Amino acid sequence: MSNDTELKEKENVNEDVYDKDLLDQLLQDGDIDAFREEFLSMHNYEQSEYFEDTDEEKRQKIFEFLSPSEVADFFDHLDIDDEEYEELFDNINANYASHILEEMSYDNAVDILNELSKPKVASLLTLMNNEDANEIKALLHYEEDTAGGIMTTEYLSLKSTTPVKEALMHVKEQAPNAETIYVIFAVNEDDQLVGVLSLRDLITAENDAYIEDVMSERVISVDVATDQEDVAQIMRDYDFIAVPVVDYQNHLLGIITIDDILDVMDEEASEDYSRLAGVSDIDSTNDSVIKTAMKRLPWLIILTFLGMITATILGSFEDTLSKVALLAAFIPIISGMSGNSGTQSLAVSVRNISTGDIDEQSKFKVALREAGSGLLSGIVCSIILIIIIISIYRQPLLAVIVGGSLTCAMTVGTLVGSMIPLLMNKLKIDPAVASGPFITTINDIVSMLIYFGLATSFMSYLT
């Protein structure tokens, strides 16, 4: 690699590190040898990037020029929208497609098959060789977002009584097929997990030792039904490259490797983030205007109805409003500040639930602390607001009513924001409902009741 391209590549890491125009040209010219030489010298990730960016006609040429196993290598890196897999596989000859899936990592093949129609999956499995088809069928049974759904069965395991020398030979043999050879699992006669060792342990071991002498017996494993987010947390905490997946009798079923966990973390972070914003699917940038609107509308329609509750409540205070019109001027600031502090607390609370760093009791302590900080910030903001209102409008009572309402609204707002996700979690309701806009709307209703309740009580002094 010349120093020039090296430098260019680093200025902007997102820039293509391969020559798209050259590859396009070679495909168009049908120059199979030159295309293969250029394409196969690229990293699998770059190959997948090129494939994603290219059109149907060129994709057909690629399938013509490459073997299923060469395609499988970069399909392992493919990152397209879930809905696009169906179309992609409809355009590949079924026999060729089944060979691609055979050659892919089992876990990645399963991820793809999960997006295809049932008849399509059935026909692809029939075309595969029996061994691969059976392994993949077994993996298809697990829920997509559990340890079982993301694990692969291509791992290295050895009986704990194996001599180190023999083990090294075995690792060497299995190297081309295993998902990782850097973590090796030790099992007993019944295939139960009894130990773990790293390749580092193996190559630094005495030559006359046995696996059981060098393995660690304190194995951290995850149950096959464990949520993928919890698996990610464990791998992050322990700095694992791979974690074993077992059934309830401690039989080794598969492994999950760190590269899959990076994707899980990204997925889960996106999910939390979208929830806070009240968007269901944040990452499809190719949707049309209508599709984007259709996705957001259900939420927005619910919020319109909830908003009408606020409107109706305010409507019932029409009398108060028509007598002191200036009260209306402070509606946005009170509802806004209670919404803002509620969203802040919501974010903290959701974060606490999802990282699982603290226990049940502390969570409620955190919620109370949030309310306390809401009260304190409310008082400070209210004092500022009271000073501004008095200096602009010269109406001390109005100022005090607005300020008092702001303090109450912010205290209640933080309490609502931090408690609702906790309660939902306790009641096993999906906390997705407790998204940002929902909390904001609830806080609107509460804060307006406080504000106009106070204002109406002091009505006689105001007019």
Next chain:
Amino acid sequence: MSNDTELKEKENVNEDVYDKDLLDQLLQDGDIDAFREEFLSMHNYEQSEYFEDTDEEKRQKIFEFLSPSEVADFFDHLDIDDEEYEELFDNINANYASHILEEMSYDNAVDILNELSKPKVASLLTLMNNEDANEIKALLHYEEDTAGGIMTTEYLSLKSTTPVKEALMHVKEQAPNAETIYVIFAVNEDDQLVGVLSLRDLITAENDAYIEDVMSERVISVDVATDQEDVAQIMRDYDFIAVPVVDYQNHLLGIITIDDILDVMDEEASEDYSRLAGVSDIDSTNDSVIKTAMKRLPWLIILTFLGMITATILGSFEDTLSKVALLAAFIPIISGMSGNSGTQSLAVSVRNISTGDIDEQSKFKVALREAGSGLLSGIVCSIILIIIIISIYRQPLLAVIVGGSLTCAMTVGTLVGSMIPLLMNKLKIDPAVASGPFITTINDIVSMLIYFGLATSFMSYLT
């Protein structure tokens, strides 16, 4: 491990997998042998968990019972608040502390030193042996959130002309010190990076081959100044276990391993999430009420002032309001819906900037698409709202004014939400300012101007 504890451990992954009470007891009794046996059989991560949960007195006992190198093993996993390191290290004998840091991974030692005061760092470095002190000093020069700031210099590199057999010996020798032995870097005579190979490549290579025969010359490396988020993206895309860090002349300076990247991803996701909620520091659960309030107040005070702009605008429409008090009832729904759709667009826009998946032009296309979807959803929600208002209040003109304002407010809201972070990014202003509450408040001002502008124009027909 008995099957019982194994099962218990899996029911709740957050439950302690070690016996805290036993360890506490052994420390209290001063039973050094029993404590060492129990503690050293635990995984380093569990050791760090126990240490984090224990009090000062017990910590002193731990330092008494363990060697600096044993402490270093779990300090590599330590995950406490940045502010706590100062106090922690003030309580450790300086000589002992310097030995701990010597024995830690360089990158982790640097992370800790970055949190300590300058005189403290200087005194610790003086006490260290020269070699380690120099390596750490060199790493301390890099910005914390760049490739240089998170890399370590404990990597395996070999001349590309080394025979495979000799290389394997070298790997075996270096195994205890290197951060990873699974990725090996090949350099030329001038220490410039020329190739990369995995341990897998090395152990499956022919015995009489040379490194240059098995290495890949298409090395993906990152510049020492690359932002850590971009490094994370590259490692995720390419499924790397380790990535090399080079200077502008392609000299190998260090490596970044996948376990550090997991922490980076978590950090960056937290940052995006906090921004959306308008919270600066989401993860410290131990802060007092006053500290929490102090952290949020700057933001909330700014928002109070911004809110007063909205209030002043509304105050100038006092005439309109006192004539048609019912107008006030729809203030929250209009400002709320424009805020909600703005936050949704903000989330999409920020996400697009931070993943860097799409180019500059497409970003603006996405912004326009957002506005289009805002218009479309606005029309649908407005129709619903108009029907409800007419059926409750029997005032068609009022309904149309509210509906029309809602459509405009939602269209402008989505446009503001998606454009502001893009513009800030273009103007090189920190997009942190474009947090959720800020966008919501901007949208408040705009939507109220639209609403009361429309209402005042049609005043004569309303009364």
